[in-house]
Amino acid sequence: MAERGTDLRIGVDVGGTNTDAVVLGADDRVIVKVKRPTSRDVTGGLRAALDAVLGELGPGAHGRVGRVMLGTTHATNAVLERANLGRVAVLRLGAPATTAVPPLSGWPADLRGVVSAGEAVVPGGHYVDGREIGRIDPGAIRRFLDGMEADAVAVTAVFSPATADHERAVEELIRSEYGLPVSVSHEVGSLGLLERENATVLNAALYGVAGHVTGALTAALAERGLAATPYLAQNDGTLMTLEHAARLPVSTIGSGPANSLRGAAFLSGVPDAIVADVGGTSTDLGVLTGGFPRESSAAVEIGGVLTNFRMPDILAIALGGGTIVRGTRFGPDSVGYRITREALVFGGGTATLTDAAVAAGRRPPGVQWDLGDISEDFRNTLQRVITAADELAADAVDRMALGRAGRPLVAVGGGAFLLPQRIPGVSRVIHPEHAEVANAVGAAIALASGRVDTIMPAGESRTEAIERVKQEAAARAVAAGADPDRVRIVDLLEVPLSYLAEPAVRIHAKAAGPLTR
Amino acid sequence: MLGTGGGGGVRAGSLAAARAVGEHGPVPLVRLAELSPDALVLPLSGIGAPTVSHEMIHSEDEPKRVAEEVERLFGRPPAAVMSSEIGGSNGVQPVAWAAWLGLPLLDADGMGRAFPEVQMVSMHVAGLPADLVIMSDVAGNVVTIRPVDGLWSERLARAVCVAAGSSALMADYVVTAERARGAVIEGTVTRALEIGRATEGAADPLAALAAELGAVRLITGKLTDVARRTTGGFVRGTATIEGTGDDRGRTLVLELQNENLVAVEDNQVRAMVPDLISVVDTETAAAVQTEDLRYGQRVTVLAWPCDPLWRTGKGLDTAGPRAFGYDLDYVPVEELAHG
Numbered sequence: 040m041a042e043r044g045t046d047l048r049i050g051v052d053v054g055g056t057n058t059d060a061v062v063l064g065a066d067d068r069v070i071v072k073v074k075r076p077t078s079r080d081v082t083g084g085l086r087a088a089l090d091a092v093l094g095e096l097g098p099g100a101h102g103r104v105g106r107v108m109l110g111t112t113h114a115t116n117a118v119l120e121r122a123n124l125g126r127v128a129v130l131r132l133g134a135p136a137t138t139a140v141p142p143l144s145g146w147p148a149d150l151r152g153v154v155s156a157g158e159a160v161v162p163g164g165h166y167v168d169g170r171e172i173g174r175i176d177p178g179a180i181r182r183f184l185d186g187m188e189a190d191a192v193a194v195t196a197v198f199s200p201a202t203a204d205h206e207r208a209v210e211e212l213i214r215s216e217y218g219l220p221v222s223v224s225h226e227v228g229s230l231g232l233l234e235r236e237n238a239t240v241l242n243a244a245l246y247g248v249a250g251h252v253t254g255a256l257t258a259a260l261a262e263r264g265l266a267a268t269p270y271l272a273q274n275d276g277t278l279m280t281l282e283h284a285a286r287l288p289v290s291t292i293g294s295g296p297a298n299s300l301r302g303a304a305f306l307s308g309v310p311d312a313i314v315a316d317v318g319g320t321s322t323d324l325g326v327l328t329g330g331f332p333r334e335s336s337a338a339v340e341i342g343g344v345l346t347n348f349r350m351p352d353i354l355a356i357a358l359g360g361g362t363i364v365r366g367t368r369f370g371p372d373s374v375g376y377r378i379t380r381e382a383l384v385f386g387g388g389t390a391t392l393t394d395a396a397v398a399a400g401r402r403p404p405g406v407q408w409d410l411g412d413i414s415e416d417f418r419n420t421l422q423r424v425i426t427a428a429d430e431l432a433a434d435a436v437d438r439m440a441l442g443r444a445g446r447p448l449v450a451v452g453g454g455a456f457l458l459p460q461r462i463p464g465v466s467r468v469i470h471p472e473h474a475e476v477a478n479a480v481g482a483a484i485a486l487a488s489g490r491v492d493t494i495m496p497a498g499e500s501r502t503e504a505i506e507r508v509k510q511e512a513a514a515r516a517v518a519a520g521a522d523p524d525r526v527r528i529v530d531l532l533e534v535p536l537s538y539l540a541e542p543a544v545r546i547h548a549k550a551a552g553p554l555t556r
Numbered sequence: 557m558l559g560t561g562g563g564g565g566v567r568a569g570s571l572a573a574a575r576a577v578g579e580h581g582p583v584p585l586v587r588l589a590e591l592s593p594d595a596l597v598l599p600l601s602g603i604g605a606p607t608v609s610h611e612m613i614h615s616e617d618e619p620k621r622v623a624e625e626v627e628r629l630f631g632r633p634p635a636a637v638m639s640s641e642i643g644g645s646n647g648v649q650p651v652a653w654a655a656w657l658g659l660p661l662l663d664a665d666g667m668g669r670a671f672p673e674v675q676m677v678s679m680h681v682a683g684l685p686a687d688l689v690i691m692s693d694v695a696g697n698v699v700t701i702r703p704v705d706g707l708w709s710e711r712l713a714r715a716v717c718v719a720a721g722s723s724a725l726m727a728d729y730v731v732t733a734e735r736a737r738g739a740v741i742e743g744t745v746t747r748a749l750e751i752g753r754a755t756e757g758a759a760d761p762l763a764a765l766a767a768e769l770g771a772v773r774l775i776t777g778k779l780t781d782v783a784r785r786t787t788g789g790f791v792r793g794t795a796t797i798e799g800t801g802d803d804r805g806r807t808l809v810l811e812l813q814n815e816n817l818v819a820v821e822d823n824q825v826r827a828m829v830p831d832l833i834s835v836v837d838t839e840t841a842a843a844v845q846t847e848d849l850r851y852g853q854r855v856t857v858l859a860w861p862c863d864p865l866w867r868t869g870k871g872l873d874t875a876g877p878r879a880f881g882y883d884l885d886y887v888p889v890e891e892l893a894h895g
Contacts, residue, residue: 136694137613139652144571166721167608172694197612231610233568337848345567438852442780545607 045105047096049267050483051088052298052476053077053111056319056376058084059479060092062104067305067484071095072476081113082255089259101264106554108482109256110272110294117248118292118342121149124244125190126156128219130183131236132163132196132205136172142195142236147343154244156189163205164197167494167543172197175205177212184217191243192217195224195236201494220246227289229492230545234338234347241344242289249288253281270520270554274350276301276332276481277488277551280520292341293350295478300325300332300351302481303449306471312447313436313465316477317454319361320373322432324354324439327449331529331551349490356435358428360454364390367423384408392428395421396457403456404470429459436462451477488529488551489515497542505531505546512550526552557751557765558744560832561846562815563644563670564606568613570648576616576655583651584660585745586636591662591733595635597740598626598730599666599679600653601646603713604723609645612694618725619653621692625700626730629688634730638662640677642744643670643815653725661745666729668741668863669832672814674713675706676875678865679729682739689713690727693720741863761841762856771860772893774819774826775799775808776838779853784812784846795835795849797857808857810835812846817880819857827859828882830866830875831889834858859889 046065051058054077062071073091078084093101117123129142142158143151161180162173184192192213196205206223213221222243228235256269271284274293284291296316303314310330316323326333332351339350357371361378374381374389381387383394397408398421410418436448444464451474460468473480491512495504513526530549577583591597600622602614619637627633637654639647642665654661666677680686686709689701699716703709709728717724731739751768758764766773777799784793792813799806808826811818816833819826827833835844838854865871867888877884 133612135615135617135696138616139572139614139618140568140575144575164612166612167605168721170721172612172721230607232613233571441851 044103045267047100047103047105048483049089049092049104049107050479050481051085051107051109052295052478052482053081053085053109053113054295054478055112058088059476060088061473061476061479061483062092062096063480063483069473069476069480072473072479074476081111081116082259085109085111085255086259089263093263102266104265104267106270107256107260107265107267108270108272108278108485110298110478110482111252111291112295113248113252114245114288114291115293115341117245118150118241121153121342123248123251124153125247126188127154127240127243128156128184128187128189128192129158129236129240130180130192130194130209131158131160132175132194132209133172133232134160134162136164136197137232140233143240144233145345146237150342150344154240157183157187159183163209164199165202165205167198167201169202175208180209180212181216184213189219191220191222191246193222193224193236193240193243195232195239197232198494199223199225200230200235200492226287228347229349229547230494231338231347234345237344238289238346238348241341241346242287245288246285249285253285257281270485272298272482272485274348275334275488275490275549276351276485278485278520278554279487283519290348293339293348296323296325296353297332297351298478298481298485299323299451300327300481301330301485302477302479303327303451303471303474304330305480305484306451306473306477307447307449307469309447309449309469312449312469313439314449314451315432315436315455315458316452317450317457318359318452319375319378319454320357320359321355322358322435322452322454324356324435325351326439329529352439354435354439356431358392358431358457360391360393360457362392364392364395364421364424367420367427369395369424369428383410390421392424392457393454395424395428398422399425401456401459428457429462432458433463437464440464450474486551487516487519487521487554488549489513489517489519489521490547490549491515492545492547494543494545497544501544505533508546508548509550512548516550516552520554521550521552522555526550557769557834557836557843558647558668558748558832559643559670559843559845560815560834561812561844562672563641563646564609565845566645566648568609569645569652572614573648573651573655576652580655580658583654585663586660587663588733588736588740588742591635593732593734595733596626596630596632596730597636597638597662597733597736598623598634598659598727599638599640600650600725600727601640602649602723603674603717603726608722612721612723614649614723614725615694615696616652616656617696618692618694619657621696621698622690622725622727623657625690625698626727629700630730634659635733636660636662638740639665639745640728641665641667641670642748643667647748662740663745664736664740664742665744666740668744668866669830670815671875674710674728676879677729678741678863679731679739680706681865681868681871681874684729684731684735684739686728688728688730690730691716691720691724693724695720741865755841762836762838765836765841766858769858769860771858772827772889774833774857774859775803775806775821776801776856777803777806777808777854779849779851779855782849782851795846797855800854810857811882813880814846816846818877818882818884819859825884825887826892827889828877828884828886829880830862830871832860832862861889
């Protein structure tokens with residue numbers, strides 16, 4: 040493909056503090072890397088980072104960029120700030136079941152006020168064994184939607200991850216009769232009605248934000264004469280096309296940590312490891328299994344709303360370069376971005392973990408930070424602080440390792456030098472090159488994926504049923520942009536279910552593959 | 557906390573209760589002595605598969621249908637709702653059921669904790685007959701069963717539940733306040749509220765909790781192994797906790813069957829069912845359910861005495877260690893602690 044001249048990829052990660060961008064060549068080596076402050080309007084930082092990498096590439100390189108991968112916090116910010124969210128008509132198919140807990144129960148009042156155009160529980164949905172709870176009632180749906188001022192509709196049917204017919208039929212009805220975008224829950228989440236419904240409503244509320252991001256990205260590329268294909272990163276460390284992202288914007292939430300983990304795997308060449316991303320305020324620990332982030336089994340809260348996304352399993356601890364030291368204690372507060380003015384090594388007056396690390400002889404490669412003349416007492420105090428910080432890190436590593444010792448730890452992020460060279464239960468500590476932009480690298484090397492979560496009978500047809508689920512996951516990966524010839528199943532989980540008439544299993548399958556060339 | 561590791565999650569039930577109270581006003585809590593002798597007590601519980609209860613949530617009409625059937629059968633409406641099982645989801649949902657029915661909630665339940673089987677209730681121990689079961693499902697069906705004994709009650713109720721989509725609301729042991737005396741465990745709703753009040757906002761939640769429960773602290777440490785398997789609808793397994801801090805060098809093993817049933821250290825039993833054993837987060841004192849136990853968690857194991865009714869001969873026959881397949885003679889937790 041190099042002879043066609045599109046051998047370069049740009050990965051961009053919009054974080055809370057910095058927007059990082061990297062350019063990768065055909066051999067997957069990092070050619071250019073930049074960091075720019077994230078701007079208030081978020082897209083400004085993206086443009087600045089793109090200009091910076093293109094500037095470093097030099098003229099004539101524009102035509103060589105084949106793909107641009109963007110990981111962004113737009114959707115997360117919209118939910119946290121309750122800004123730019125659409126109004127959603129919330130429709131649940133399940134009556135007469137499920138009326139004990141109506142839609143949006145437990146939502147923070149301000150978010151509900153901004154998002155909800157109205158809620159209804161109408162007939163429909165299925166029992167666990169596939170029987171209908173009730174027939175779809177088009178009249179009830181029309182009575183709910185007629186005259187309603189909504190930007191989108193969220194449709195959630197009971198047991199739709201196992202039987203999606205009702206959601207599909209209602210989606211078709213609403214699209215054809217009302218022309219509104221529809222978010223259907225079986226495309227968004229897994230079993231667990233309330234959590235899946237919450238995620239589906241958030242997804243529908245984010246359609247406007249998704250349109251803004253994809254529009255801004257497309258425009259930014261066009262303005263710079265880039266003919267590259269754009270992609271967005273999602274929270275399992277894989278990519279989606281802009282069309283796919285426009286339909287599932289909620290899955291961009293949490294893409295930052297996922298990109299970091301994938302980038303760490305790539306830069307270190309280690310597919311199974313503990314990863315520590317050490318920033319200015321905190322350290323995020325995650326686990327890589329087969330090159331992908333281990334996913335959290337617990338429900339995930341976003342902006343005060345409980346959802347059941349499959350998010351990376353992340354443990355955050357208050358250990359960062361700017362973490363403030365008081366006596367022999369430290370944190371949880373941090374001097375944050377002011378570290379280059381306030382830390383002792385930079386001539387400031389605040390003792391930070393960076394200073395304690397320097398006192399213990401730890402520095403980033405190639406820098407000459409020095410604490411100057413400090414008393415022996417103070418040096419001993421800082422040494423005690425770093426010992427305590429090492430214990431905190433070791434404790435967090437142990438929690439994430441789940442008893443499996445002997446894997447390496449990959450240290451990424453600007454504060455990676457804080458970590459000791461030996462951590463109990465870890466075979467070795469790896470500091471890969473370009474570790475400070477691991478998240479942007481993670482975006483640039485990401486694959487496309489698809490997943491299915493459903494319930495199947497556990498009888499004789501089981502093998503056949505699993506095969507169908509795997510095929511469906513692969514088809515969804517191809518729909519997300521994966522090369523049909525190189526898609527493979529990367530995750531298959533079978534859970535036997537109890538208390539049912541017929542033995543049944545819950546099957547989760549995920550397929551992933553490199554992007555189509 | 558009173559679920560001792562089982563009893564199901566309380567999230568959906570809490571949301572239903574909050575909404576019901578918001579719409580219908582607070583639910584009065586009444587003591588048995590405040591009810592007239594012939595007032596009918598309606599013990600309610602949700603039964604079914606956990607996977608189903610997370611997906612197909614109850615209908616708000618189910619308790620109404622059960623109450624109507626009670627009125628049809630007894631000639632008068634029930635006077636109060638009672639939780640059959642205070643631990644877990646069936647401890648929280650009765651607040652919603654009572655609010656929808658416009659009835660008070662009785663300050664009592666049938667277990668004082670959580671147990672996995674239908675016959676493991678105080679009413680059975682007290683000798684009340686299991687001759688009537690009323691069930692309602694999400695579709696609106698009402699089923700009245702007149703079983704000949706507890707075994708048939710369990711067998712038929714489970715068959716109805718499966719046919720109803722593995723979720724149903726059940727009333728059994730509908731009795732007058734007079735007959736309920738001594739057959740239910742009183743004060744358990746108040747107890748649950750006090751546990752919440754004692755720990756919420758406490759400077760040292762764990763110490764506050766242990767003091768409120770009058771609990772023995774079996775160990776504080778780290779979960780180093782969880783072995784679980786699902787057989788016959790139950791989660792069975794063990795959890796191993798290795799001591800940290802003052803408890804360094806000690807190891808406690810918990811035997812699990814949906815609930816935490818037996819705690820063993822150095823081949824010595826430290827606590828056993830029907831006494832209550834809870835695993836809590838050492839920092840927050842929040843209870844950890846058996847299905848959420850994970851390697852590396854920093855936990856403390858607390859054990860405290862069950863209601864005296866469970867320590868009677870029939871109580872132990874029903875829900876003592878042998879009822880769960882452990883070849884152990886029951887010794888109260890406070891004797892083991894001081895033994």
